[in-house]
Amino acid sequence: MKKIKVGIAGLGRLGKVHANNIAFKIPNAELTAACSIVPAELEYAKEKLGVTDVYTDYREMLAKADIDAVVIVTTSSEHCWQIEAALDAGKHVFSDKPLGVDVAQCKQAEKAVERHPELTFMLGFMRRYDKSYAYAKQKIDAGAIGTPYMVKATGIDPEALVEGSIKFAATSGGIFLDMASHDIDLMRWFMGSDVCEIYATGATFKHPEFRAAGDDETGAAMFKFKNGGIGIVHVGRTAPHGYHVETEIIGTEGTIRVSGVPRKNLADIYDAEGARTECVGSFPERFDEAYQLEMQEFIDCVCEGKQPGVNVYDGTKATEIAYATTEAWKTGKIVKL
Numbered sequence: 001m002k003k004i005k006v007g008i009a010g011l012g013r014l015g016k017v018h019a020n021n022i023a024f025k026i027p028n029a030e031l032t033a034a035c036s037i038v039p040a041e042l043e044y045a046k047e048k049l050g051v052t053d054v055y056t057d058y059r060e061m062l063a064k065a066d067i068d069a070v071v072i073v074t075t076s077s078e079h080c081w082q083i084e085a086a087l088d089a090g091k092h093v094f095s096d097k098p099l100g101v102d103v104a105q106c107k108q109a110e111k112a113v114e115r116h117p118e119l120t121f122m123l124g125f126m127r128r129y130d131k132s133y134a135y136a137k138q139k140i141d142a143g144a145i146g147t148p149y150m151v152k153a154t155g156i157d158p159e160a161l162v163e164g165s166i167k168f169a170a171t172s173g174g175i176f177l178d179m180a181s182h183d184i185d186l187m188r189w190f191m192g193s194d195v196c197e198i199y200a201t202g203a204t205f206k207h208p209e210f211r212a213a214g215d216d217e218t219g220a221a222m223f224k225f226k227n228g229g230i231g232i233v234h235v236g237r238t239a240p241h242g243y244h245v246e247t248e249i250i251g252t253e254g255t256i257r258v259s260g261v262p263r264k265n266l267a268d269i270y271d272a273e274g275a276r277t278e279c280v281g282s283f284p285e286r287f288d289e290a291y292q293l294e295m296q297e298f299i300d301c302v303c304e305g306k307q308p309g310v311n312v313y314d315g316t317k318a319t320e321i322a323y324a325t326t327e328a329w330k331t332g333k334i335v336k337l
């Protein structure tokens, strides 16, 4: 079996997840190089992943490493130039979301992808590869709920991890840019239409530090779609019960809810606290399988010379809508796209 040789850039929280999948779980891929500006992460690559060809300079990895493809899991502001440099160096590219931190950067990445139709490019909107979301999409496309006219999405980080969110609040770009891109992408995917109007607001009741940093701990936005459909997104940082990701798609003939109860697994516990189910604790736990499936899709597309379903334009759209949502939240005005 031909194995695609991959170099990974970024070995932080999510980089380690992708690196382990490529190294140990994707049969037609091989992790041959790694790049990080954090020396301890390069030690991790050597010790835990068996990757000895390591770099602190991304361009040096592109020039010297024996790789067919690059997986970019660096800080969001680095994605676009790294995408462009890799494509221009003849490497296939997987970049995690967001595509870029502003629309101008995204357009630059679009041009690079358009310059290289011979190379595979994929953006990491992994929720589309989650089995339940993929099943919901399949049902909607088959007409199971008639015409979808509303998508309600909730994404709340666990209170247990709030200290980290507070630390990065001043530089995160605001709650909508930081947290809503997956929900925005899913809404567009399920609705089959694009956003034309946005209203957004925020609230902070528990941790005033968010306000002090110019952010909010909770955000709510309402979207109007070009086809007349409605989107409602609720993002937050303070779910006491765990990592709460839930999506409801309402159509003329029915409704689909994905993880209406964000349960950890199928175990019900009966004890002194009652009859209950535990909640999933974090994004790597909830989307463990989706991260693996999206990486398998990328590698298979490289092998077969194909382009995946999630493209560079989906990335630009999500960034554009997240920016407009941030503007609506900051100004209190309806923003038209």
Ligand SMILES: NC(=O)c1ccc[n+]([C@@H]2O[C@H](COP(=O)([O-])OP(=O)(O)OC[C@H]3O[C@@H](n4cnc5c(N)ncnc54)[C@H](O)[C@@H]3O)[C@@H](O)[C@H]2O)c1
Residues within 6 Å of the ligand: 009, 010, 011, 012, 013, 014, 015, 035, 036, 037, 038, 041, 056, 057, 058, 073, 074, 075, 076, 077, 078, 096, 097, 098, 124, 125, 126, 283
């Ligand atoms: N798809 C998802 O669900 C999801 C979840 C979490 C994070 N993300 C995205 O993944 C990316 C990484 O997030 P994280 O939480 O792992 O961040 P992190 O801060 O834990 O890790 C960032 C990594 O980038 C590396 N890096 C930064 N600049 C670099 C450069 N110029 N060259 C080489 N390496 C560089 C750092 O060394 C570090 O390894 C972000 O863009 C984030 O938005 C996506």
